[in-house]
Amino acid sequence: MIKDILVVMDNASERAGPFALSLARQVDAFVTGASVTAAEPFEPLYYSEARYDLIEAAQNDAIELARAVVEAFEERAKAAGLNADIRTISGGHETERKLLALCRTYDLIVLEQTDPDAKKPADTYLEPILLRSGRPALIVPYFYGKAPSFETITIAWDGSATCARALADAIPLLQRASSVSVVSVLRDQPNDRDEIGARLVQHLARHGVDADFRSLPSTIPVAETLLSHIADAGSDLLVMGAYGHSRFREAILGGASRGILGSMTVPVFMSH
Numbered sequence: 001m002i003k004d005i006l007v008v009m010d011n012a013s014e015r016a017g018p019f020a021l022s023l024a025r026q027v028d029a030f031v032t033g034a035s036v037t038a039a040e041p042f043e044p045l046y047y048s049e050a051r052y053d054l055i056e057a058a059q060n061d062a063i064e065l066a067r068a069v070v071e072a073f074e075e076r077a078k079a080a081g082l083n084a085d086i087r088t089i090s091g092g093h094e095t096e097r098k099l100l101a102l103c104r105t106y107d108l109i110v111l112e113q114t115d116p117d118a119k120k121p122a123d124t125y126l127e128p129i130l131l132r133s134g135r136p137a138l139i140v141p142y143f144y145g146k147a148p149s150f151e152t153i154t155i156a157w158d159g160s161a162t163c164a165r166a167l168a169d170a171i172p173l174l175q176r177a178s179s180v181s182v183v184s185v186l187r188d189q190p191n192d193r194d195e196i197g198a199r200l201v202q203h204l205a206r207h208g209v210d211a212d213f214r215s216l217p218s219t220i221p222v223a224e225t226l227l228s229h230i231a232d233a234g235s236d237l238l239v240m241g242a243y244g245h246s247r248f249r250e251a252i253l254g255g256a257s258r259g260i261l262g263s264m265t266v267p268v269f270m271s272h
Helices: 016-027 052-079 092-103 121-132 161-174 194-205 222-233 247-253 256-263
Strands: 004-009 030-036 084-089 108-112 137-140 152-156 179-186 211-217 237-241 268-271
Touching: 004 016, 004 052, 004 092, 004 121, 016 030, 016 052, 016 108, 016 137, 030 052, 030 092, 030 121, 052 084, 084 092, 092 121, 108 121, 121 137, 152 161, 152 222, 161 194, 161 237, 161 268, 179 194, 179 222, 194 211, 222 237, 222 256, 237 256, 256 268
Parallel strands: 004 030, 004 108, 030 084, 108 137, 152 179, 152 237, 179 211, 237 268
Antiparallel strands: 137 268
16 A cells, blocks of 8 residues: 655656646545755866865755755645645755655655756656665656546556565556556566466456556667557556666666666656
8 A cells, every 4th residue: 555655756746746736635645745955066177176165055955945945835735635644855965865765664765757957856866766775766757737547557567576566556456447457568588478468467467457558569779669558548657677787787778767767758657
């Protein structure tokens, strides 16, 4: 069950907070808003030239902005009749450690996708949360203004441990769906996943989830195939494993996780 939600925000986030509040209302969960500051107020290159008082002033300004963000979030939560808490997390290089420690005490972490044209302080922590928090994350597209909907869900299945983890973590949301499709993208390899597909459908049925399994032959990148299927199926949510390959391999060669994180069209539920 999802009963304790953490949403990670900053002074530039616009979508994660409202989405988390709406999600908490739908699943009757407690929600905590955590606002983070950038790890460093200046680019490292300029530190040798910046006066200490300017650095301290920039850090204090960032903390005040972070507090204002979560205070506004708390007001919206109270107005919606939700049980909510707020946290401000700062501390330079210690911010990531503090944030990951907090994340590990929640059922689900909600974050906003990185906007390549408008970098945000919270962007720094998206991959560390995915890879090292030990908790599932729900990433909201930076342009997404809709309330959470779990009518039609696509599960990307590649047989990996991270994918299995994501499927298990997402079951509370899958149980709310009217239509669930498990899809396996096939790229020039023997189609030997049908037996596992049937087993997945059986497993989900035992959790009260009515699902079907589909193999998607493809010669284009996996992320593009998944996004095309999501558009055709009208999916509200994609469930997938985060970084089944190393981040280095995905950065150099490309990968489904990196492709989806860069081009998502609907919210994405990820586990590692």
